[in-house]
Amino acid sequence: MKTGNPQCRAFFVMAMVLAASAHLLRGQGAPDIVWSGPGHIDITSVSVSPNGKTLATTSLVDYTAKLWRAADGTLLHTLQGSPNGLFASAFSPDGTMLATAGEGASEPNIKLWRVADGAFLRDFVAPANSVSNSINFTPDGSLLLVADQTQGVQEWDVATGDYIRTFGAAGQSVLGSDVSPRGDRIATANGDGTIRIWTVPEGNPVATLTGHSFLADAVAYSRNGRLLGSGSYDTTARIWNPVTGESLHTLKGHTASVTSLAFNLKGSLFATGSSDQTIKLWNPVTGVLQRTLQDPLGAVEAVKFSPEGRKLYSGNSGGKLRFWNPLTGALLRTVGHHNQGVNTVAFTTDGQLFASGAYDIQLWTARTGQAGLNLHEQNDIINSIVFSHDGTLLVSGSGSPPPDTRDSRLLVYRVSDGTVQLSLAAHNQGTRGVDISPDDQTLVSVGEDNGQFTLKYWQASNGALIRTVIANSLSVKDVNYSPDGQI
DSSP: OOOOOSOOOOOOOOOOBOOOHHHHHTTOSSOOOOOBOOOOSOOOEEEEOTTSSEEEEEOSSSOEEEEEETTTOOEEEEEEOOTTOEEEEEEOTTSSEEEEEEBOSSSOOEEEEETTTOOEEEEEOOOTTOBEEEEEEOTTSSEEEEEETTTEEEEEETTTOOEEEEESOTTOOEEEEEEOTTSSEEEEEETTSOEEEEETTTOOEEEEEOOOSSOEEEEEEOTTSSOEEEEETTSOEEEEOTTTOOEEEEEOOOSSOEEEEEEOTTSSOEEEEETTSEEEEEETTTTEEEEEEEOTTSOEEEEEEOTTSSOEEEEETTSOEEEEOTTTOOEEEEEOSOSSOOOEEEEOTTSSEEEEESSSEEEEETTTOOEEEEEOOOSSOEEEEEEOTTSSEEEEEEOOSTTSOOOOOEEEEETTTOOEEEEEOOOTTOEEEEEEOTTSOEEEEEEEETTEEEEEEEETTTOOEEEEEEOSSSOOOOOOOOTTSOO
C-alpha cells in the first residue's frame, strides 16, 4: 500500500472558482461557487472501490481527498481532509465509506466519509502529532488499521470510532501496510527496512522478513494471499512467501525509491511505482520484468489495479491521476489540471472563456467548467495572462524571481488552437505583468531587467519593440491599460 511523501512543499492553494461579483458589491459575504476545476497539486495515494466504479485520491500538499468516476475521470466530490495533508485512503469492503489518513497536529487526522455524497461521518482521534501513512479496512469492514510513522499500527472500531489497541512498540516507524485477503494478518513496511507480519485482531507478531538494505515503505498482498510484495528506498522490490518468510525474488531496475505496489487480480502482474518517474510491471512468479511505463509528470507515488485487472491507475507528484492499459502499456487517460497553485486568471470580454495560469495555462468554458486547451510552452511560473478584446489571442508573461528565473518570455497564443503567434524575450529576470490595448494593436509588459524594473511596449502584429520605460519603483508586479487606451 502507498506511503506518504515525507517532504512538505510550500504551495498556493489551487482553487479555480467563478462567482457573481454582485454578491461582493452588495456585501453579502462569500459568493456562490459555480464550478471548481478538478485536480490535485500532488497525489500521495490512489484507491479503487470494490466495484471498480469510483476512484479516490489524496494529497499531502492541498490537504484534500477526491472521488472520481472511474469510467471517464469525472470529479464527483472533494473532501477536506487533515489540515496537515493526507497520505492514504481506503474504501470500506461494501464501497459505501472512504477512510482517509494523514499528518496530525491539533486536529484529528483519520476521518471517515460517505462515498455517495462525500459527507463527513466520523473522526478517529489518534495521538497528537501522529503521521498516518497507510490505512486498511479488514475484509468484514469492522476494523480500521492505521500504520503510523511513530505510533506503530493503530486498531480502531469502525462502528463506534473507538480506539482498541496498538501493534508494535511505541516509537516504531511503520511506513506502509496491507491486510491479508482473509483478514487475519497485516504486513507492515518499516523504517528499519524490515517487513513484519502480525495477527489481526490481536496484534501478535508472527514473522520479521529481512533483506532490504534501507527503509521499507510499501507492502502489498496478492489477491490470493500467497505472495507478498515490498518496496524500499534501496530502489528494489521483493516478492516473499508470507507463510515461510522466504524471499522469492529481488526485483532490480528502478533508480530511485520504490514507493508503491500492486498485484492484479490473477496475480500474474506486479506493478511497482518509483520516484524515478516510472512504473514497472513484473511477472511475480518468475521475477521477470514485462514492461516499463514512463511518467514524465512526476514521481510515481501510487499504483493500483482495477478489480478485474484490465486497467492500472497511478498518481504522481505532479498531481495527475493516470489510467493505463497494463497489457500494452498504453496511456488511456490523464485526469487533473495544473500541477502547481494558480497564480493568475482571465476572462474573455464576452465571458465565454476563462483561463487559469500556474506553470501551464488551462482554458475553460466559463459557464460549465469544461476543460479546453492546455498551453504549456513556458518552462516557468505564469505570472500574468490576458485575452485580447476580440477573444482570439491570449497573452502570457512568465518567470520566477531572480536568481531562479528560467523562462521570462512574453507569449501570444491563438486561442482557437493554442498555436504560439509571438515569442518575445521580454524581460531577462521575469515578466511580471502583461496587457493589451483596447484596440488590440499594442502589448505592454512589466518586468525586471538586470535588477531594474521596466515597462516595454510592443506591436501586437509582429512583436516589434516600440519603446522601453524605466519604472521609478523598487518593484512593479502588474500593468493595465486604461479603458480608452491612452494610459
